[in-house]
Amino acid sequence: MELGQLTTDEAIAFENKYGAHNYHPLPVVLDRGEGVYVWDVEGKKYFDFLSAYSAVNQGHCHPRIVDAMVEQAKRLTLTSRAFFNSRLGEYEKFVTEYFSFDKVLPMNSGAEAVETAIKIARKYGYEKMGVTPDRAKIIVANDNFHGRTTTIVSFSNDQDARKNFGPYTPGFESIAYNDLDALSNAVKEENVVAFLVEPIQGEAGVNTPADDYIQKAKAVCAENNVLFIADEIQTGIARTGALLAVCGNCSCEGHCERQAATYTRPDLLILGKALSGGAYPVSAVLADDEIMNVIKPGEHGSTFGGNPIAAAVAIAALEVVKDEKLAQNARRLGEIFRAEMSKLADELSIVKLVRGRGLLNAVLINDTEDSSTAWDICVKLMENGLLAKPTHGNIIRFAPPLVMTEEQLMECIAIIKSTIAEFEK
Numbered sequence: 001m002e003l004g005q006l007t008t009d010e011a012i013a014f015e016n017k018y019g020a021h022n023y024h025p026l027p028v029v030l031d032r033g034e035g036v037y038v039w040d041v042e043g044k045k046y047f048d049f050l051s052a053y054s055a056v057n058q059g060h061c062h063p064r065i066v067d068a069m070v071e072q073a074k075r076l077t078l079t080s081r082a083f084f085n086s087r088l089g090e091y092e093k094f095v096t097e098y099f100s101f102d103k104v105l106p107m108n109s110g111a112e113a114v115e116t117a118i119k120i121a122r123k124y125g126y127e128k129m130g131v132t133p134d135r136a137k138i139i140v141a142n143d144n145f146h147g148r149t150t151t152i153v154s155f156s157n158d159q160d161a162r163k164n165f166g167p168y169t170p171g172f173e174s175i176a177y178n179d180l181d182a183l184s185n186a187v188k189e190e191n192v193v194a195f196l197v198e199p200i201q202g203e204a205g206v207n208t209p210a211d212d213y214i215q216k217a218k219a220v221c222a223e224n225n226v227l228f229i230a231d232e233i234q235t236g237i238a239r240t241g242a243l244l245a246v247c248g249n250c251s252c253e254g255h256c257e258r259q260a261a262t263y264t265r266p267d268l269l270i271l272g273k274a275l276s277g278g279a280y281p282v283s284a285v286l287a288d289d290e291i292m293n294v295i296k297p298g299e300h301g302s303t304f305g306g307n308p309i310a311a312a313v314a315i316a317a318l319e320v321v322k323d324e325k326l327a328q329n330a331r332r333l334g335e336i337f338r339a340e341m342s343k344l345a346d347e348l349s350i351v352k353l354v355r356g357r358g359l360l361n362a363v364l365i366n367d368t369e370d371s372s373t374a375w376d377i378c379v380k381l382m383e384n385g386l387l388a389k390p391t392h393g394n395i396i397r398f399a400p401p402l403v404m405t406e407e408q409l410m411e412c413i414a415i416i417k418s419t420i421a422e423f424e425k
């Protein structure tokens with residue numbers, strides 16, 4: 001049997017038999033991707049409206065990113081950090097200038113970068129803030145999603161994510177999202193070192209806070225000498241119509257002086273997913289010297305973190321975002337998408353509302369939380385050539401690659417409208 005020659009049914013049967021059942025995928029087996037499109041093993045073409053949870057913002061198999069990866073793979077793939085490598089310094093200069101921070105700590109997966117930020121914040125708390133030894137506390141938000149490690153699931157309130165994975169890591173307190181009073185109270189408690197938050201909660205169903213929440217939350221943290229940590233693994237890199245969601249309404253692709261009135265500067269910025277355009281696992285924590293310098297040799301690391309392929313791929317991925325003006329495109333197409341979906345919500349009772357920013361949006365289905373309507377709609381969308389995935393509680397997230405054109409978007413909106421209309425009772 002030749003590799004990659006399985007039929008849909010065979011490929012699914014193999015995954016079911018030989019793979020752990022830690023996901024519940026739609027029954028489609030993808031084999032090829034290009035830009036906003038993916039093709040299944042039978043050759044059927046689809047619009048991708050998940051973009052691998054916003055990792056593929058630059059579109060599938062972007063030639064510049066793939067070329068950078070292949071070229072570097074032929075030259076040098078991994079040295080470990082026991083030695084310097086010829087690409088890492090160049091990448092570190094590039095990425096820190098791109099996001100206007102003094103330093104970067106490179107990792108691979110998003111969860112690793114979140115763990116890294118937690119470690120830096122705790123260490124900074126003990127060494128610079130006078131926090132009582134072993135008592136550091138980090139405030140998080142209800143319904144957060146920050147990854148899957150034992151520590152991270154310890155402060156999740158999603159029962160699927162945490163049940164039977166205890167004992168849980170102490171040192172976290174969860175408060176209501178989008179609630180500044182709750183934050184003001186929490187940061188006044190003893191030994192609080194940081195507030196860790198997503199500017200929009202993607203996995204929770206594109207839970208979008210008040211426009212000024214992030215800016216005011218940072219101000220509350222600053223007044224109380226608490227670090228503000230933004231997890232932009234899903235919202236960052238142009239997804240929400242700005243280079244970062246914390247940029248607010250500035251869509252300059254990251255080369256302004258970051259003086260926009262709406263820009264909220266995190267003390268620690270966590271990136272992943274689209275940092276590589278989906279080509280390779282690349283994540284990062286960015287911070288200024290004062291904070292990053294608490295980490296010294298031997299205190300943190302990763303065999304693959306900062307490897308030459310990751311460095312080359314991330315530079316190419318970030319150049320594509322700037323050169324192709326992806327933030328501006330996401331902003332413009334996002335407005336069209338939400339306007340059209342709002343019309344649909346007015347016309348159909350099955351659609352409750354649409355929410356989101358840029359091209360990170362969700363349509364809420366008007367049905368009981370535990371019904372399978374959103375799933376059934378996604379299966380029908382798949383049959384009609386568009387791939388989207390339901391999230392908790394009858395919500396469908398729509399997040400296409402940011403290289404989409406307006407013409408393609410209108411074609412997709414037509415598919416979504418006619419498919420959802422079939423479910424109107």
Ligand SMILES: *Cc1c(COP(=O)(O)O)cnc(C)c1O
Pocket residue numbers: 053109110111112114145146147148198202203231232233234235272273
């Ligand atoms: C996906 C995601 C993570 C985890 O990233 P992995 O690469 O899956 O470990 C963390 N935070 C947010 C907001 C995410 O969307």
